[in-house]
Amino acid sequence: MCSLNEQFSQIYDQYIDKIYRFVYLKVNSQEIAEDITSKVFLKGWEAFNNQGADIKNPGAFLYQIAKNSVIDYYRQKGRASVVSTDVVAELADSKTSAQDKAILNADVALVKTAIQKLKKDYQDVLIWHYLDDMPIGQIAEMIDKKEGTVRVMLHRGLKDLKDIIRES
């Protein structure tokens, strides 16, 4: 039987990239994303230590901590919990990071910026479905909504994304 350390180590390996990417797409800063992601896993480890087997879905648990941590971050910065598109534009790094330059082409950079302007709920479902390859059923269970609702959110999210890209 795996020790707690080994179990959490597997969870860490499985989710570190996903949680980091989830946070990064919301804050658009490597430094802030690392800071928030560290807090997510530290809190996750604390909870895992105390509750262990009671956490049925570690992924959903970590994503929830991540969402709350991003909200806390914006609150501390004196911004509204629902971030307006104008504020998001200001949050963007003034210079494209080395990572962006190395990895992202123009279209991808455009989509990345557009995602940051989406409604929070649409951001989440798009990231989970297209980047984390999460099935719609799993997303529905995670956010406690029906599968049909998640499909609609995905459809509307993509539509809003197209509109934002067209406007830019």
Place this chain on the structure above:
Amino acid sequence: MNKIELENTIRQLKDIKPRQEWASLLKSQILNSAEQKQVITVAEIPAEKISVMDVISGIFSQRKLAYAVSTTLVFMVVGVFGFVNYTMPGDIFYPVKKIVEQTQSQTALQIAYNRSEDLVKVVKENKTQNLTPAITEYQASVSDAVKNLTDALANNNDKDSVGQLLDEVKKLQENQKQLEVLGVNVGNNDEMSELDTMLKTIVENQMADFEETTLTVEQQTKLANVKDLYEQGKYSEALEVMLQMDKQI
């Protein structure tokens, strides 16, 4: 952009990943924090009361002062050179450590080995401020060591030299494995690939030589083992077996 193009473009954002060394360090910090329990207590040290008379009497003891200062300086210099052995990349006295290594005429591999020891220590002790310099120093030292080894293997075909160089190759490969076990990805893939290619060439040449030689049954079995190791890409192990076979011929 139509829907399919948009979906494909979104999926390209999967390339956004955290820095490897940051992720490895965070993991070790979280998992080690559970194992380490540090209790730090701070004891109050009563302040010494120094009077004006103490200072004046000190000034008048110049000869004694001179002896005391020079002795202290000698101990300090010796202490610094002893102390530098414990410094890590990123520390103030670390350049002194590198100078000491050069004056001791350490080989490129010994220096790479020292850097790997430094990096292992930095990771185990969670010295986050030293991690990036330690990785940079290690990468540079391995690059030098591999270059030296590759040149040496190309220029030295005699069995004794190859045997000695093979020991050094194995040490380097063991260092890399130890760091990978600790979750540190130090890169150096191009250099290690180049070394692998050199070893592969040597193994192929040696196998061709053996196939033209009359071998005993035992040696034929060993040669079959060598071929298996070659197929698995374990060139240093294959070479080791062939060196043993050489000694028997």
